[in-house]
Amino acid sequence: MTSLGEAARAVLLTPDPHDKRKAARSLARAWRQARLAHRCDVRMPDQPAWPAAPELLAPNQMPKRGKGGSERGRIALLHALAHIEFVAIDLAVDMVGRFGGEFPPAFVDDWIGVAADEAMHFALLDRRLRALGSHYGALPAHAGLWEAAQITTDDALARLAIVPMVLEARGLDVTPATIERFEAAGDMVSAAILSRIYVDEIRHVSAGTTWFGWLCDRRGFEPAVTWQSLVKSRFRGSLKPPFNDSARHDAGLTQEFYAVIAS
Known part of the structure; x- marks a missing residue:
């Protein structure tokens, strides 16, 4: 197997x-x-294989x-x-x-x-x-989207804190306004696709907060304080409002996590 x-x-x-x-x-x-044994017994690559296109550029x-x-x-x-x-x-x-x-x-x-x-x-x-x-x-x-994985290869808790609970949570903040832009342009097909993605994103962030809490409990850590410490030490950006508080709450990412360290 x-x-x-x-x-x-x-x-x-x-x-x-x-x-x-x-x-x-x-x-x-x-x-x-x-059909797969629950064993993670091989090394993951530092960088996934990607196609020659698109050309990857620095954010600036x-x-x-x-x-x-x-x-x-x-x-x-x-x-x-x-x-x-x-x-x-x-x-x-x-x-x-x-x-x-x-x-x-x-x-x-x-x-x-x-x-x-x-x-x-x-x-x-x-x-x-x-x-x-x-x-x-x-x-x-x-070009920088894989950076969050590269700086959290050593710790599942850090990976959960940064990828679903920062990056995907940001999607919850910006997607509703993006949907409105497409609707205003009369592009209802694209708006419907983004609406579907938005619903799924809430579930993804929820998975992140759930397993972050599970691992904190196993290690004897307080989740919100631990998350704040990991974001400060591992995330190179900043948390900027506005936040979609209701969607974040639905995903278990309550204001006690992010309000105190938002810029």
Whole structure:
């Protein structure tokens, strides 16, 4: 029987976006069908395999996208979101392959499900780009999205604090306004896709807060204080309002976590 770690590593080392998407879905199916042993017994790559396109640029080199009112602006925004979802596949799979052995099977259930969601989100966004005459890889993309994984390879608690509880939680803050931009432009198809992604993001952040709390309990740590310490030491950005307090609350990420350290 193939191990969970071996299967996760295979997904991470798949460069083609559509092959990676399919591999992530196959990983989820194999786990749910009990065809993978719950062993994380191989080393995860420091950097996943990615395609030659899109060209990856530093944040300060990224072209301005505008507000998404024009079709060109909407394509640029959809492309940026597709890249986020593409990298999110690897973030979720790496979570499983790197840390899954430290947790009960329910942890793997949750993060395998997140990986499958991200694969589906990427497919929806790329399909929409193609309907608008573009495709994933046609524009440059942000080079720094994997950084959160690189600085948290040593500790599952840090990974949970930064990836779902900071980065995905930020998606909860900005997605409603992005949906409104597409609706204002009359692009109801793109708005509906983002609405679907938004609902799933709440569940992803919830998985992060749930397992962060579980691991804090195992280590005898107070969750909110521990999260604040990890964000200060591991996250190179800042937490900026406005926050979507209601969605964050639904995901278990209450104001006691982030209000005291928000800039």
